[in-house]
Amino acid sequence: MVIKRVLVTGGAGYIGSHTCIELLKEGYEVICADNFTNSSTVALQRVEQIAGRPIPTYTVDFCSKEQVKRLFELEKIDATIHFAGHKAVGESIEKPLMYYENNLVSLMNLCEALGRTKAKNIVFSSSATVYGFSESLPLTEETPTSAHNAYGRTKLYIEEILRDLAASHPGWNISILRYFNPVGAHSSGLIGEDPNGIPNNLMPYISQVAVGRLEKLRVFGSDYDTPDGTGVRDFIHVVDLARGHVAALRKLRENPGYMIHNLGTGKGCSVLELVRAFERINKVRVPYELVGRRPGDVAENYADTSKAKKELGWEATHTIEDMVRDTWRWQTRNPHGYKKIQDRLPAVMFKPINPAYLPKENMRFIVPSGQPRQQEVPHPPANR
Ligand SMILES: NC(=O)c1ccc[n+]([C@@H]2O[C@H](COP(=O)([O-])OP(=O)(O)OC[C@H]3O[C@@H](n4cnc5c(N)ncnc54)[C@H](O)[C@@H]3O)[C@@H](O)[C@H]2O)c1
Numbered sequence: 132m133v134i135k136r137v138l139v140t141g142g143a144g145y146i147g148s149h150t151c152i153e154l155l156k157e158g159y160e161v162i163c164a165d166n167f168t169n170s171s172t173v174a175l176q177r178v179e180q181i182a183g184r185p186i187p188t189y190t191v192d193f194c195s196k197e198q199v200k201r202l203f204e205l206e207k208i209d210a211t212i213h214f215a216g217h218k219a220v221g222e223s224i225e226k227p228l229m230y231y232e233n234n235l236v237s238l239m240n241l242c243e244a245l246g247r248t249k250a251k252n253i254v255f256s257s258s259a260t261v262y263g264f265s266e267s268l269p270l271t272e273e274t275p276t277s278a279h280n281a282y283g284r285t286k287l288y289i290e291e292i293l294r295d296l297a298a299s300h301p302g303w304n305i306s307i308l309r310y311f312n313p314v315g316a317h318s319s320g321l322i323g324e325d326p327n328g329i330p331n332n333l334m335p336y337i338s339q340v341a342v343g344r345l346e347k348l349r350v351f352g353s354d355y356d357t358p359d360g361t362g363v364r365d366f367i368h369v370v371d372l373a374r375g376h377v378a379a380l381r382k383l384r385e386n387p388g389y390m391i392h393n394l395g396t397g398k399g400c401s402v403l404e405l406v407r408a409f410e411r412i413n414k415v416r417v418p419y420e421l422v423g424r425r426p427g428d429v430a431e432n433y434a435d436t437s438k439a440k441k442e443l444g445w446e447a448t449h450t451i452e453d454m455v456r457d458t459w460r461w462q463t464r465n466p467h468g469y470k471k472i473q474d475r476l477p478a479v480m481f482k483p484i485n486p487a488y489l490p491k492e493n494m495r496f497i498v499p500s501g502q503p504r505q506q507e508v509p510h511p512p513a514n515r
Pocket residue numbers: 140141142143144145146147164165166167168169170171191192193194213214215216217218233237256257258259310311312313332515
């Protein structure tokens with residue numbers, strides 16, 4: 132099977148934008164579709180700048196059956212990488228229906244459209260959150276799954292829906308990738324994680340403290356049974372993660388049916404180790420205070436990555452030092468993320484390849500965009 136044209140849903144988001152670059156580097160044609168509720172078109176302009184190629188982009192809400200159908204009428208797609216979805220654990224506890232609707236309906240609309248094509252090939256963004264509170268480490272793809280919030284349940288339900296689909300027709304090829312803790316940014320400093328409001332995740336929180344946007348980091352729990360008492364997680368550089376998708380796509384060519392792989396480094400790093408690495412490498416201070424444990428957090432969590440290595444020929448290569456250095460480069464060059472930067476684009480370092488960038492000339496609107504960015508819900512830093 133030939134896979135050449137890849138649809139990236141949620142391609143303007145944090146992981147999607149980095150994946151677009153790795154796909155383009157590998158010679159794939161990328162078509163991007165996003166409703167921009169949690170992302171900026173500037174991210175895609177930057178991707179084009181890095182890759183030196185334009186990306187056909189559609190404003191599509193995957194919850195709209197009509198829009199998804201139209202997209203597939205307009206574009207011939209060989210495989211789809213499905214990033215589009217809501218992702219904040221805390222928000223999902225407050226607004227479970229919003230999560231079920233956005234994550235499940237969009238997946239079902241996408242699969243319905245894919246089902247009408249010959250290219251029933253999909254890579255899905257799952258999460259290590261599906262391992263729930265498992266204490267048996269490292270976490271393998273065989274570790275029993277469970278979910279403890281609406282976000283995690285959407286990931287588990289989608290994994291099961293996709294399993295049923297794979298069983299329903301031999302034409303389906305489905306790759307489930309369970310991400311551990313994606314951090315870092317592209318080494319150019321042009322794209323990175325741009326959370327709305329108070330970051331949900333540890334690394335953007337650390338970098339916003341370091342840059343002076345937030346006062347101090349609160350470290351939840353310092354009495355865990357770990358080397359320094361703080362929680363241990365498997366942080367993975369977003370570029371390694373992006374390359375994991377390229378590896379999964381390569382595998383889909385072999386008609387594997389349904390497969391699940393962990394994408395992590397296999398190594399745990401504590402919250403304080405990460406903070407200290409950030410300070411040491413970037414020569415900045417990250418004021419923090421140790422506070423009580425947060426309900427729902429496990430002491431330690433890291434992946435067994437041997438299956439991805441064996442079956443996908445993929446393994447993470449970036450170190451913690453790379454992760455903190457690249458995060459800081461992105462943060463210092465874009466202290467307010469993609470916001471405001473747009474005004475400064477031509478003046479500063481971001482010289483567009485094509486002067487007709489704004490408005491993006493190859494952006495095709497299936498529906499008028501302009502939906503407001505999602506409501507900001509402040510949450511303490513969490514590991515998804
Ligand atoms: N970042 C993490 O820590 C992490 C960890 C595990 C899994 N994941 C999963 O990976 C995927 C990508 O995560 P991310 O960090 O890049 O998130 P992100 O919010 O940066 O990207 C998601 C993108 O999807 C878009 N989107 C959301 N709903 C949509 C819809 N209905 N139609 C069209 N576009 C829509 C958003 O505008 C955004 O551009 C998500 O599914 C997330 O659950 C992320």
